[in-house]
Amino acid sequence: MLKFKIERAPAPAWMRAIIPLLAVPVTFLLTTLFLLWADANPLQAYYHFLIAPLSSRVSAIEVLVKATPLLLTGAAVAFAFSAGYWNIGAEGQLYAGAMAGAWLGMILKGVSPLLGIPLMLLGGFTAGMLWALIPALLKVRLKVDEVVTTLLLNSVIVFLISFFLNGPWRDPISMWPQSPEIDPGTIFFKLIPRSRLHFGFIVAVAVLALEWLVLKRTAFGMRMRAVGLGKEAARFAGIKVNRTMLTAALVSGGIAGLAGVGEVAGIHFHLIESISDGLGYSGIIIATLGGLNPIGVGLAALFIGLIDTGAQTVSRAMNVPVYLGTVVQATLLLVTLGLFVLQNYRIKRG
Amino acid sequence: MEPFIIGLLAATLRVATPLILGTLGELFSERAGILNLGIEGTLFVGAFAGFAGAALTGSLWLGLLAAILFGMISGLLMALLTVRLGVNQHVSGLGLTLFWTGFSLFAFRLVFGESKVPPSIETFQTVSPFGNLPWLGPISSQHILTYFALALIPLTWWILYRTRFGLNIRAVGENPEAADAAGLNVYAIRTQALLIGGALMGMAGAFLSLAQLGAFTYGIVAGRGWVCIALIIFANWEASRVLWGALLFGGVASLQLRLQTLGLKLPYELLLSLPYIVTILALTLAGRNVSAPASLLKAYRRE
Numbered sequence: 001m002l003k004f005k006i007e008r009a010p011a012p013a014w015m016r017a018i019i020p021l022l023a024v025p026v027t028f029l030l031t032t033l034f035l036l037w038a039d040a041n042p043l044q045a046y047y048h049f050l051i052a053p054l055s056s057r058v059s060a061i062e063v064l065v066k067a068t069p070l071l072l073t074g075a076a077v078a079f080a081f082s083a084g085y086w087n088i089g090a091e092g093q094l095y096a097g098a099m100a101g102a103w104l105g106m107i108l109k110g111v112s113p114l115l116g117i118p119l120m121l122l123g124g125f126t127a128g129m130l131w132a133l134i135p136a137l138l139k140v141r142l143k144v145d146e147v148v149t150t151l152l153l154n155s156v157i158v159f160l161i162s163f164f165l166n167g168p169w170r171d172p173i174s175m176w177p178q179s180p181e182i183d184p185g186t187i188f189f190k191l192i193p194r195s196r197l198h199f200g201f202i203v204a205v206a207v208l209a210l211e212w213l214v215l216k217r218t219a220f221g222m223r224m225r226a227v228g229l230g231k232e233a234a235r236f237a238g239i240k241v242n243r244t245m246l247t248a249a250l251v252s253g254g255i256a257g258l259a260g261v262g263e264v265a266g267i268h269f270h271l272i273e274s275i276s277d278g279l280g281y282s283g284i285i286i287a288t289l290g291g292l293n294p295i296g297v298g299l300a301a302l303f304i305g306l307i308d309t310g311a312q313t314v315s316r317a318m319n320v321p322v323y324l325g326t327v328v329q330a331t332l333l334l335v336t337l338g339l340f341v342l343q344n345y346r347i348k349r350g
Numbered sequence: 351m352e353p354f355i356i357g358l359l360a361a362t363l364r365v366a367t368p369l370i371l372g373t374l375g376e377l378f379s380e381r382a383g384i385l386n387l388g389i390e391g392t393l394f395v396g397a398f399a400g401f402a403g404a405a406l407t408g409s410l411w412l413g414l415l416a417a418i419l420f421g422m423i424s425g426l427l428m429a430l431l432t433v434r435l436g437v438n439q440h441v442s443g444l445g446l447t448l449f450w451t452g453f454s455l456f457a458f459r460l461v462f463g464e465s466k467v468p469p470s471i472e473t474f475q476t477v478s479p480f481g482n483l484p485w486l487g488p489i490s491s492q493h494i495l496t497y498f499a500l501a502l503i504p505l506t507w508w509i510l511y512r513t514r515f516g517l518n519i520r521a522v523g524e525n526p527e528a529a530d531a532a533g534l535n536v537y538a539i540r541t542q543a544l545l546i547g548g549a550l551m552g553m554a555g556a557f558l559s560l561a562q563l564g565a566f567t568y569g570i571v572a573g574r575g576w577v578c579i580a581l582i583i584f585a586n587w588e589a590s591r592v593l594w595g596a597l598l599f600g601g602v603a604s605l606q607l608r609l610q611t612l613g614l615k616l617p618y619e620l621l622l623s624l625p626y627i628v629t630i631l632a633l634t635l636a637g638r639n640v641s642a643p644a645s646l647l648k649a650y651r652r653e
Contacts, residue, residue: 006436006651038460086440144633147385147440152580152626155573159623166619281444288441321459326452333445337437
């Protein structure tokens with residue numbers, strides 16, 4: 001086996017900041033193996049992957065489109081994780097928000113956008129919160145581990161949606177397993193004409209800014225981070241740990257719900273089963289890459305949005321399977337996790 | 351009615367097989383103190399490596415071997431991250447799941463190209479130890495891997511409770527500090543447990559592609575890894591109880607499929623979500639009495 005040991009030794013401040021950035025070159029070095037396997041010239045591939053998407057207006061906007069739900073799920077996960085509540089359920093909470101959006105889009109016939117859009121946001125937030133409520137209550141009341149409950153509820157809501165889409169909500173016109181198209185008054189308006197970039201992007205940026213304010217500038221944010229650093233110590237300092245965690249969990253679910261509403265009201269205009277396909281799990285990656293800091297989360301979400309777009313570009317241009325994007329994302333996460341250890345520990349030869 | 355029940359029972363065993371293998375794999379990891387959420391991805395890469403190995407070499411057994419090998423690589427990566435580096439277990443596990451999902455789909459596309467007709471192979475033959483006996487004959491006509499999975503349940507119990515190795519696994523999962531003080535190598539034991547767990551998960555994945563489907567598809571695993579995570583809790587971390595949970599889930603899944611083909615109007619999606627809901631209820635009712643390994647999710651660092 002590998003012979004090394006790990007000693008507690010905090011790295012100097014300048015290195016702490018550089019370590020997460022180191023993960024990017026290390027990741028691309030590792031994923032070069034996959035490119036060589038696919039018979040692709042790595043430099044050319046990385047050009048298509050990272051630079052080509054930003055060099056045209058259309059694809060640069062598409063990066064922001066891809067980043068919109070990721071900004072929100074990243075913000076959602078980072079908020080819960082900051083308070084030491086391991087919400088693995090952003091995926092399910094996003095679906096809950098999407099369900100609320102589809103339902104409101106069905107019942108709000110002929111509504112004015114001035115009322116429809118705020119109602120959609122409110123509905124999505126509430127639905128995400130409600131889906132997060134069950135595991136959060138189980139955690140604070142009965143000490144039931146939230147990792148497993150939030151994870152399992154992700155599967156439950158996918159079945160629930162499948163039931164609705166094949167039954168009561170099935171689109172009567174197309175008969176596809178999708179809900180009817182939402183009312184025009186509930187659709188998020190476009191930020192740039194003839195693109196897919198919609199109002200949800202502004203919501204996402206606003207949520208992140210607000211999250212930064214709450215976490216860094218309010219007493220509640222201080223309490224949250226204290227709980228996240230150590231529940232026993234926080235309790236000893238007189239902080240109501242359970243109430244803090246419950247609030248963090250519910251707000252986190254609400255933010256993930258907003259991501260779901262955005263996908264319905266800004267991109268698809270109806271609910272489909274594959275509306276997320278892992279956006280909630282990507283939120284966990286993004287929150288981790290961003291070091292749970294809203295600014296870092298924002299940058300990480302944009303970067304993952306770039307990788308998602310770049311994977312499509314490189315796949316079209318060089319016939320490399322599009323799943324390269326998933327491989328790069330996962331490798332980036334694992335490498336970052338490994339490197340984070342260097343922030344507080346020193347690795348010595350065993 | 352008779353063929354219906356016989357078919358149902360046979361299908362239940364078939365559906366339960368990968369769940370038993372995967373859950374026992376997860377049991378080894380969790381008993382050593384590591385929650386391995388990489389299971390979903392490890393099942394997926396097992397299904398892929400099994401299929402690719404079999405298709406390229408022409409031997410189903412070499413395919414199975416490849417799946418076991420990839421499962422162990424997955425276990426080793428999990429060990430490197432969570433055991434040696436002490437990184438957050440659930441984020442590492444989810445990261446591995448994402449990695450193996452991307453890896454398998456990427457590799458499948460490279461090896462088999464993009465064809466209209468997905469490539470397929472002949473699956474394992476079933477064995478029928480009871481020949482043509484009524485009831486017993488058709489129900490017992492199963493794959494060898496199914497018999498292996500069933501035999502593995504008492505074997506796992508025996509390893510965990512009757513061998514020095516099993517005692518060590520339980521010791522590092524309950525109290526790694528004490529285990530270390532007693533002279534055990536916590537890192538090595540946890541790594542070994544993850545390797546065994548990974549091998550079983552790889553096998554579970556291979557069962558899906560080599561015995562059940564004869565192909566590799568995007569939805570081949572479809573959340574079975576998460577079912578295993580639920581079954582562990584349902585079984586209260588006891589090998590002997592894994593069987594009942596797996597059979598119950600296999601039974602419900604096979605029954606809904608059969609009722610559907612009979613044309614019965616049932617909310618089968620809701621039926622399928624029952625195992626998850628039952629698990630959450632079980633957790634709720636057991637509350638603080640759940641006997642999860644005491645050091646599950648806690649990294650251990652020798653200071």
